[in-house]
Amino acid sequence: MVAQSLKCTETESEVFTRRVSARIKEKQRADKELLVRRRVLSDQKDVGGGGRGKSVKHCYKRARADKTVNGENANVELEKTHKGFEVVAEPMNRSLEATEAGVACTFEKSDHAKVKETLRLFNKYYLHFVQEEEKRCGKAEAERKASKASKSKKRAAPEDTKSKAKRPDLKAVSKMMETNEILYYEKRIGDIPGIKVGHQFYARAEMVAVGFHSHWLNGIDYMGQNYKKGHHFLGYTMTHGNSKSHLGLPSEYMNYTFPLAVAIVLSGMYEDDLDNAEDVVYTGQGGHDLTGNKRQIQDQKMERGNLALKNCVEQCVPVRVVRGHESKSSYTGRVYTYDGLYKVVQYWAEKGISGFTVYKYRLRRLEGQPILTTNQVHFSFGRVPQSVSEIRGLVCEDITGGQESLPIPATNLVDDPPVAPIGYKYCKSIQVEKNVKLPTNATGCSCKGHCVDPKICACAMLNGSDFPYVSRDGGRLIEAKDVVFECGPKCGCGPDCVNRTSQRGLKYRLEVFRTPKKGWAVRSWDFIPSGAPVCEYTGILVRTQDLDNVSENNYIFDIDCLQTMRGLGGRERRLRDVTVSTIISSGRPDDLKSETVPEFCIDAGSTGNIARFINHSCEPNLFVQCVLSSHHDIKLARVMLFAADNIPPLQELTYDYGYALDSVYGPDGKIKQMACYCGAADCRKRLF
CATH class of the missing domain: 2.170.270.10 (SET domain)
Incomplete structure (x- = not known):
């Protein structure tokens, strides 16, 4: 709900x-x-x-x-x-x-608009939980300073903000699960409506929120045995009171052997992975040292995600491939790019670099899809110039004339000859x-240095006794x-x-x-x-x-x-x-x-x-x-x-300029129309 x-x-x-x-x-x-x-x-x-x-x-x-x-x-x-x-x-x-x-x-x-709305909802929840975390850390820091100032050994030790750090992204997606706001809750084979090749996610939790990859940590997402039993269905759920029943298994799944993999994430976490873009050798899951050094510590088993990928080979089921990369500009430090559907063409077991048995899967990208964008993962539409000399079509180095702290260049690759604004x-x-008189300045708050407590900050009280920002x-x-x-x-x-x-x-x-x-x-x-x-x-x-x-x-x-x-x-x-x-x-x-x-x-x-x-x-x-x-x-x-x-x-x-259609009139009193060229999936085709 x-x-x-x-x-x-x-x-x-x-x-x-x-x-x-x-x-x-x-x-x-x-x-x-x-x-x-x-x-x-x-x-x-x-x-x-x-x-x-x-x-x-x-x-x-x-x-x-x-x-x-x-x-x-x-x-x-x-x-x-x-x-x-x-x-x-x-x-x-x-x-x-x-x-x-x-x-x-x-x-x-x-479908594109639905994905966008879901991610906006996720981001709103995410920022709410970021605010909770900032409040918690601020309170702990205040207690630490108070404890240090008092020099009293009897005072209780302040909360350790690092050891008890929370994950606002995971809390946000958990909130969406609780309130039934995951976009595509049921797993599905193939592409996800509204998510095209090249789509970028800025957190693993974002993928969970839209139903693209259902787990924030596991590299392999798969449909389990319960899909065979008919416990999941892509579509409607019948509820009566607190109980739920499902309308049955879709006919296209009746002849499949489960589990079946639907998506994998390539993020460099396994030492045996080999990524050649169009052709990938993927290491199965399990036996991994979770401390972050990528090493295997025990043999892998043919179960769960490993078995799901094996079944994909035998039943020719494609999987969605996502690549994760470090990104300094991303708010999570990583960015994940959807690179399309891959066919799992082969699997085998071998001794890995660390001497333990690992399962390997060769995946080959299906033909007829948009070109890979991983090499320009930060830039959907090209490469950002690193200097003025690299700017194509430059017609003005700084339209602000030095007024802004950052120069704003203008480029023109359309007009011949090119002109500047x-x-x-x-x-x-x-x-x-001159004839507009501004009101006198408001009294404001009496906080010092930084506004910290929304309960005593007069400005925060006007915002519903909270700060609007993190x-x-x-x-x-x-x-x-x-x-x-x-x-x-x-x-x-x-x-x-x-x-x-x-x-x-x-x-x-x-x-x-x-x-x-x-x-x-x-x-x-x-x-x-x-x-x-x-x-x-x-x-x-x-x-x-x-x-x-x-x-x-x-x-x-x-x-x-x-x-x-x-x-x-x-x-x-x-x-x-x-x-x-x-x-x-x-x-x-x-x-x-x-x-x-x-x-x-x-x-x-x-x-x-x-x-x-x-x-x-x-x-x-x-x-x-x-x-x-x-x-x-x-x-x-x-x-x-x-x-x-x-x-x-x-x-x-x-x-959005906010015009209603047929709201603008010409000098003759007749309705004027202007075409819209925004190119959005839900474009109204007219600006007004």
């Missing part, structure tokens, strides 16, 4: 939706009129853009009707009744329901229009929130406080590059872990009413925290923060001004930073998060872009 906490979140959202449904209906007429006035777009194309025109950056549109649901609501189980039993489908194999203004629509997400002024921070990997947001309250100018903590994570500027090497159809785009040369802040959306902070007559500026970003919270368009449904929920439900006029029109917006047309070049995607790898630090006025929140997934180097960075 889905975790109770997630169910509670959905209930709060539904209650709030009912509360404001009347206002939404009243707004729709005014919203449409506003869009007719504001979103008048010309037919002029961007030079070299291939038909798309300028990148449209207007993110929160009030007339949107395509409501999306976040990973939490996507995991809500569909229950069917059949002869007194509940038939419960696998939680991620669901049709998702989205509702706007009382109109329901149902759609089925692609022009028509704007780079500015790393928000510029405020300090691992330079700071990562645990999950998307309505609004993140950070420490500000009047707080007693320093710049290294974990609750200032989004204020530290760029920390990843970014590149602006030209695309054939989407104009300019952005990618990172570094691995970006999920939850990491990428950049702020900067420009000129202006009043929305001052832009009513602007028809060709496509870099306007509405600051609309209230709409963000309601989950309209491409944003997640949140509304979990007690403080902000109270503000909304209070119905105070000042707080509800942006119910109809956001009062302020960021204009990045003539002045902006790297964020103005980030394109839209229907399956983005970034998400928008409103952040309050110097003050607490939600109408003037900072707009931050965070990583929604673990992003490998050289993958384009994207976020």
Whole structure:
């Protein structure tokens, strides 16, 4: 079943939706009129853009009707009744329901999207357990210092943080097992839907979470004898009370001899392994010295995974092969790449290097699959340049002019002759229009040095009496929130406080590059872990009413925290923060001004930073998060872009602009349309 906490979140959202449904209906007429006035777009194309025109950056549109649901609501189980039993489908194999203004629509997400949602859920649990571990270690460190300061032998010894270290990745996948949120719980032969050759996992536990390899330690994953007995079935499970029964064995498995191997991991743990990419000699399991020196300490036996691989030889069953490599950029220190299906063509027993009997298996890669990507395991789309001289198509060494701590080069392999980005002024921070008055700085917290205890930190109390970030990997947001309250100018903590994570500027090497159809785009040369802040959306902070007559500026970003919270368009449904929920439900006029029109917006047309070049995607790898630090006025929140997934180097960075289809009107009052070229599996084919 889905975790109770997630169910509670959905209930709060539904209650709030009912509360404001009347206002939404009243707004729709005014919203449409506003869009007719504001979103008048010309037919002029961007030079070299291939038909798309300028990148449209207007993110929160009030007339949107395509409501999306976040990973939490996507995991809500569909229950069917059949002869007194509940038939419960696998939680991620669901049709998702989205509702706007009382109109329901149902759609089925692609396999790729299901995999992505499952990994996002895993990462959220992972970061929650990382936070628990950081709290535990912080408490132990405080006790150690207190014990040392007191110099008292009677004081109890502090907790040994190393000897009792926990594994947040294993706890995360255990949580998903408990709540029935593993994507493909039953093992299956062949490819896994939604996972293509070249897919990268950043932890063994990630493979378990999606059902790609069911054990975080064993190198061989296999279907046991219980599959022959019909105790497992790929599909539905019938439940009645606390008991479960299965619908029987699939017909395609009836004639197999079990156990059968379905996947192996090559990670260099055995001294007798031989990996020649297309041809592999794999050492069976057992008799291994688990201390890490790779040596055999006893004979292997023809049982379990060894017997499963032997049966694959005799029954011509292919196995999935994953290769693990060390990776300094990965948050676990390793990265695992799916290299496709291999046929187990031969097996034999021999005396290994250490003198003990080991079983060997020769595997040969099946033909007709995509080329191997292991040699470029860190880079799905090519090799990261090591110096400026290696950058192909370089048209500008640093578009920031030295403003950022890291230079941002621009490349163009599309235009002839190649051109650099022009028509704007780079500015790393928000510029405020003269007629906009910023609120006075908030009082802040009285912490010293670092904010440690969320129960006494005034800023943490605004986040539900907890810190929204973990300090691992330079700071990562645990999950998307309505609004993140950070420490500000009047707080007693320093710049290294974990609750200032989004204020530290760029920390990843970014590149602006030209695309054939989407104009300019952005990618990172570094691995970006999920939850990491990428950049702020900067420009000129202006009043929305001052832009009513602007028809060709496509870099306007509405600051609309209230709409963000309601989950309209491409944003997640949140509304979990007690403080902000109270503000909304209070119905105070000042707080509800942006119910109809956001009062302020960021204009990045003539002045902006790297964020103005980030394109839209229907399956983005970034998400928008409103952040309050110097003050607490939600109408003037900072707009931050965070990583929604673990992003490998050289993958384009994207976020969902949040347009509803048929929401943009031309000067003649007719609906305008723009094609979407994001290439996502679930692409809506149109930007608006």
